[in-house]
Amino acid sequence: MSTLFPAELVTDRYELTMADAYLAEGSAEQPVAFELSVRELPADRGYLIAAGLEQALEYLTELRFDEASLRYLRESGTCTPALCARLAGMRFDADVHAVAEGAVVYAGEPLLRVEGSRLVCQIVETMLLSTLNFQTLVATKASRCVEAAAGRPVVDFGLRRAHGGQAGVLAARAAYLGGCVGTATVAAGRRWNIPTVGTIAHSYVMGHDSELAAFAAFLELHPQDATLLIDTYDTLAGAANTVEAARRSGHRPQAVRLDSGNVSDLAGQVREVLDAGGLGETTILVSGDLDEYRIEQILAGGAPVDGFGVGTQLVTGGDAPALGGVYKLVESDGRPVMKTSSHKATLPGRHQVFRDGDDDTIGLAGEALPGRPLLEPVLAGGRRLAEQEPLAALRARARAEVAALPAERRRNRSPEIHHPRLSPQLQALKESLS
Amino acid sequence: MSTLFPAELVTDRYELTMADAYLAEGSAEQPVAFELSVRELPADRGYLIAAGLEQALEYLTELRFDEASLRYLRESGTCTPALCARLAGMRFDADVHAVAEGAVVYAGEPLLRVEGSRLVCQIVETMLLSTLNFQTLVATKASRCVEAAAGRPVVDFGLRRAHGGQAGVLAARAAYLGGCVGTATVAAGRRWNIPTVGTIAHSYVMGHDSELAAFAAFLELHPQDATLLIDTYDTLAGAANTVEAARRSGHRPQAVRLDSGNVSDLAGQVREVLDAGGLGETTILVSGDLDEYRIEQILAGGAPVDGFGVGTQLVTGGDAPALGGVYKLVESDGRPVMKTSSHKATLPGRHQVFRDGDDDTIGLAGEALPGRPLLEPVLAGGRRLAEQEPLAALRARARAEVAALPAERRRNRSPEIHHPRLSPQLQALKESLS
Numbered sequence: 084m085s086t087l088f089p090a091e092l093v094t095d096r097y098e099l100t101m102a103d104a105y106l107a108e109g110s111a112e113q114p115v116a117f118e119l120s121v122r123e124l125p126a127d128r129g130y131l132i133a134a135g136l137e138q139a140l141e142y143l144t145e146l147r148f149d150e151a152s153l154r155y156l157r158e159s160g161t162c163t164p165a166l167c168a169r170l171a172g173m174r175f176d177a178d179v180h181a182v183a184e185g186a187v188v189y190a191g192e193p194l195l196r197v198e199g200s201r202l203v204c205q206i207v208e209t210m211l212l213s214t215l216n217f218q219t220l221v222a223t224k225a226s227r228c229v230e231a232a233a234g235r236p237v238v239d240f241g242l243r244r245a246h247g248g249q250a251g252v253l254a255a256r257a258a259y260l261g262g263c264v265g266t267a268t269v270a271a272g273r274r275w276n277i278p279t280v281g282t283i284a285h286s287y288v289m290g291h292d293s294e295l296a297a298f299a300a301f302l303e304l305h306p307q308d309a310t311l312l313i314d315t316y317d318t319l320a321g322a323a324n325t326v327e328a329a330r331r332s333g334h335r336p337q338a339v340r341l342d343s344g345n346v347s348d349l350a351g352q353v354r355e356v357l358d359a360g361g362l363g364e365t366t367i368l369v370s371g372d373l374d375e376y377r378i379e380q381i382l383a384g385g386a387p388v389d390g391f392g393v394g395t396q397l398v399t400g401g402d403a404p405a406l407g408g409v410y411k412l413v414e415s416d417g418r419p420v421m422k423t424s425s426h427k428a429t430l431p432g433r434h435q436v437f438r439d440g441d442d443d444t445i446g447l448a449g450e451a452l453p454g455r456p457l458l459e460p461v462l463a464g465g466r467r468l469a470e471q472e473p474l475a476a477l478r479a480r481a482r483a484e485v486a487a488l489p490a491e492r493r494r495n496r497s498p499e500i501h502h503p504r505l506s507p508q509l510q511a512l513k514e515s516l517s
Numbered sequence: 518m519s520t521l522f523p524a525e526l527v528t529d530r531y532e533l534t535m536a537d538a539y540l541a542e543g544s545a546e547q548p549v550a551f552e553l554s555v556r557e558l559p560a561d562r563g564y565l566i567a568a569g570l571e572q573a574l575e576y577l578t579e580l581r582f583d584e585a586s587l588r589y590l591r592e593s594g595t596c597t598p599a600l601c602a603r604l605a606g607m608r609f610d611a612d613v614h615a616v617a618e619g620a621v622v623y624a625g626e627p628l629l630r631v632e633g634s635r636l637v638c639q640i641v642e643t644m645l646l647s648t649l650n651f652q653t654l655v656a657t658k659a660s661r662c663v664e665a666a667a668g669r670p671v672v673d674f675g676l677r678r679a680h681g682g683q684a685g686v687l688a689a690r691a692a693y694l695g696g697c698v699g700t701a702t703v704a705a706g707r708r709w710n711i712p713t714v715g716t717i718a719h720s721y722v723m724g725h726d727s728e729l730a731a732f733a734a735f736l737e738l739h740p741q742d743a744t745l746l747i748d749t750y751d752t753l754a755g756a757a758n759t760v761e762a763a764r765r766s767g768h769r770p771q772a773v774r775l776d777s778g779n780v781s782d783l784a785g786q787v788r789e790v791l792d793a794g795g796l797g798e799t800t801i802l803v804s805g806d807l808d809e810y811r812i813e814q815i816l817a818g819g820a821p822v823d824g825f826g827v828g829t830q831l832v833t834g835g836d837a838p839a840l841g842g843v844y845k846l847v848e849s850d851g852r853p854v855m856k857t858s859s860h861k862a863t864l865p866g867r868h869q870v871f872r873d874g875d876d877d878t879i880g881l882a883g884e885a886l887p888g889r890p891l892l893e894p895v896l897a898g899g900r901r902l903a904e905q906e907p908l909a910a911l912r913a914r915a916r917a918e919v920a921a922l923p924a925e926r927r928r929n930r931s932p933e934i935h936h937p938r939l940s941p942q943l944q945a946l947k948e949s950l951s
Contacts, residue, residue, distance in 0.1 A: 088682065088683060088686045088704045088708065089704065090682065092703045092704035092707055093676070093682040093685065093686060093702070093703070093704045094676070094702075094703055094704075095674070095676055095677070095701040095702065095703070095715050096701050096702075096703050096706070096713045096714060096715030097701065097715030097716055097717060097718055098715075098718075099703065099715070100715050100716050100717065101717055101718065101720070101721045103738070104717070104721065104734070104735060104738050105724075107738055108734055108738075110724065113724075115724070117720070152707070155706075155707045156703075159706065159707070159713075161703060161706070161713065201724065205718075205720060208677075208718075208720075209676050209677050210682060212677035212678070213676055213677050213678070213679055213681055213682055213684075213685055214681065214682070216677065216678055217679070217680045217681050217684075240529070242527070242528070242529055242643050242647055243529070243642075243643050243646035243647050243650065243842075243844075244646070244647070244650055244839040244840075244841075244842075245647055245651070245680065246651045246679065246680035246681075246684035246687075246688070246832075246833070247647055247648065247651050247680075247681075247683050247684050247687050248522065248524065248527040248644060248647055248648070248683070249522060249681050249682070249683035249684065250647075250651075250680035250681050250683065250684045251527065251647055252522050252527060253680075253681050254680070267529040267530050267531065268527070268528075268529065268530075269526045269527075269528055269529070269530050269533065269590075269595060270522045270523065270526035270527045270528075272530070272593065272595070273526055273586070273589045273593075274522065279530045279593075279595065280530060281529050281530030281531030281532070281533070281534050282531055282534050283531060283534065283535055283538070284531055284532075284535065284639075284642075285845070285846070285856050285858070286535070286551070286639060286642075286845065286846035287535045287538065289846045289849060289854040289855075289856060290539075290544065290547075290549070290635065290846060290849045290850075290854075300538070300542055301538060304537070304538050304541055304542075314858045314859075315856050315857075315858060316856070316857045316858070317857070318858075318859075342858070342861075343858040343859050343860060343861045344858065344859040344860070345859075395839045395841070398680075399680070399833070399834075399838040399839045400833075400838060401838065404833040404834060404835065404838030405678040405829045405833045406678075407678075407829070408677075408678075410677075411719070411720065412719070412720035412723045412724060415723060415724045416724075420723040420724075421723075422719050422723060422749050422750070423749075423750045423751070424719070424748045424749060424750070424752075424776070424777040424778065425748075425752075425777050425778040425779075426777060426778070427776075427777045427805075
């Protein structure tokens with residue numbers, strides 16, 4: 084994959100067209116600042132969980148234009164020879180401030196600030212957006228599902244419906260960061276030590292002479308930790324076969340899984356069959372087209388469900404399949420700039436976010452305002468300033484920050500929308516440029 | 518990326534758990550058949566454009582479990598040593614039949630059939646789904662946008678909102694296959710010779726002392742083919758600055774682009790300004806939160822728009838961010854099998870789709886029914902049977918097949934839903950197993 088899609092070419096062509104223009108106009112090395120923020124939260128979102136910074140920093144610190152890429156850019160006429168020469172030795176040597184992964188953020192707040200030369204800062208726009216938009220989307224969705232599950236474990240099952248393999252693996256990371264307890268995706272287990280889970284599919288059951296035979300065979304192989312999928316033919320018959328297989332094998336399944344049908348009704352009936360058959364400790368897991376709204380609905384109806392596998396809706400964002408992150412020039416050659424497009428205006432200058440209790444204020448970077456500043460330096464001249472935090476620490480931050488939110492901001496339907504204040508200095512600067 | 522996410526581990530853990538069970542039970546080498554199909558089309562979809570087969574075949578023919586991956590699987594307890602030993606030498610050696618990329622397909626029709634040993638056929642499930650689901654989703658969305666644009670060019674601008682870099686690059690391929698004329702994504706241009714486009718962002722305009730200065734500078738550099746983005750501050754003032762920059766520089770911009778505001782109204786006003794300023798041949802491109810519905814609306818209102826840049830909604834699927842493709846066991850050790858789960862039942866046996874005029878019939882693989890069979894052999898014993906078709910040929914197929922559809926099936930709102938018939942033999946087999 085890496086040779087087919089070299090990261091340095093995973094960019095919009097206009098970044099290179101502009102870089103060429105900056106070189107020709109002599110502005111390529113002027114100092115600038117860009118900021119990445121999400122203009123508006125998707126519907127029913129009261130907060131975002133920042134995620135994806137680690138992959139963004141990997142991209143920035145490893146960015147190189149190799150000879151094959153440069154040849155393509157030259158021969159296809161995408162770039163001038165002058166730009167290719169500049170790119171050949173280029174490293175990302177700018178400064179980056181960022182909000183820590185796992186932190187709660189709101190609309191309009193910069194997740195990232197990039198300060199350096201115009202050419203270098205421009206050229207990384209597209210990949211930064213693609214990287215932060217996606218993981219923030221999924222981490223937020225995961226947090227919402229975990230909130231809905233009210234203490235019951237939520238696991239990521241989404242790889243098969245993710246937007247390709249890489250998206251599935253990155254979604255597994257973001258889902259864990261957002262509060263899931265594990266993933267089905269093996270590559271994510273290897274890369275980040277995320278707990279992986281997975282037992283059987285319908286094909287396993289169908290590959291045996293009967294469901295009972297399949298369950299008995301699997302219990303022999305996994306006497307301690309089998310999860311049996313019981314809806315291949317008829318869910319209640321599946322529950323009865325679970326009891327019978329346990330009786331014959333002498334092994335209790337850890338869990339049964341329901342993947343279809345009206346689980347709100349079925350879960351209670353399955354519970355009764357299991358309890359009557361001596362499997363009171365076997366838990367009930369549910370999967371199949373779940374999201375935060377459906378989980379809330381299932382639990383509100385009192386269904387005895389012990390855990391959830393969430394796939395499609397989690398890894399695609401479901402009702403909000405994209406986050407509208409933008410990367411905007413805020414300072415150009417020392418002067419603050421702003422865009423005034425209808426509904427798409429930006430704030431001028433370099434910013435800091437100050438969190439004071441539950442209230443955020445966006446100020447200018449040099450200001451000292453009450454509260455904790457959210458943006459911290461992470462790269463200086465392109466070099467990392469600190470070791471990467473373990474994923475478990477990012478996950479713990481996300482859970483703690485969401486737990487500390489006012490209830491009306493945490494809820495999954497019609498949450499209160501927090502609008503960060505602008506500091507008087509920023510307000511004045513904005514008005515002076517309007 | 519490839520070392521971080523080895524393709525052989527981009528899989529659900531249960532594939533490996535089942536493989537382990539098949540080995541232990543002695544069924545790993547039994548012959549089976551799986552089929553991949555989409556159970557239901559998303560809302561308002563009258564057809565799908567099959568896409569992603571090329572990447573699926575790359576995955577299958579290159580599949581290897583390398584030593585580092587095997588070590589992880591062993592040491593993490595994901596697989597038994599016996600399975601690791603089997604995987605060490607494993608190649609994908611099964612037969613594959615598939616529908617050609619670019620073909621129109623309907624709900625319930627297999628896009629792919631895999632026949633071989635149980636272990637090998639099971640283990641590739643997740644990546645096949647992830648690969649075909651995503652590109653088919655995007656190619657279909659692209660086709661819908663192109664239909665809505667009624668002959669005007671549509672370009673993919675979606676990378677920044679795609680689900681990571683790989684998703685953006687694969688989306689560019691699928692979008693072109695579905696009928697887009699090009700993409701902003703440079704890596705897709707390099708990999709598949711897709712035309713790439715891209716001129717300037719708002720940051721270019723904001724980086725100059727004035728919009729007029731920016732436009733004049735860019736026209737000097739691109740006297741033949743400049744597209745000027747005219748909505749950084751005020752769109753009509755931007756149109757006037759376009760005229761003035763053309764007058765001063767003596768160069769006519771090829772196009773202007775509007776990315777915000779009420780483009781339905783603005784396009785006409787911009788057209789008047791350009792025409793009055795002698796720029797009657799400068800075209801008007803529109804971007805910003807577009808999809809097939811919005812394009813139809815803009816054109817229905819008579820706005821003089823000459824082309825569209827579609828991003829977020831195209832590469833994420835927008836109103837349908839996932840395709841519900843499934844990979845189901847249809848034959849096990851020589852006998853046809855089926856699943857009867859509520860709302861998620863499957864068809865037993867190996868199938869062929871016969872297209873007779875506008876009507877499809879799903880029959881059994883050995884049947885000779887009227888019409889053209891859609892599934893063709895593509896891998897035999899894991900080896901490719903034919904050279905890859907050029908992407909342009911796949912794109913031409915998609916456009917031709919969509920053009921030939923009945924109008925009521927092509928439309929983007931409330932299309933007629935075609936339900937393929939089942940052949941009498943298949944119907945009888947299904948009933949015999951119910």
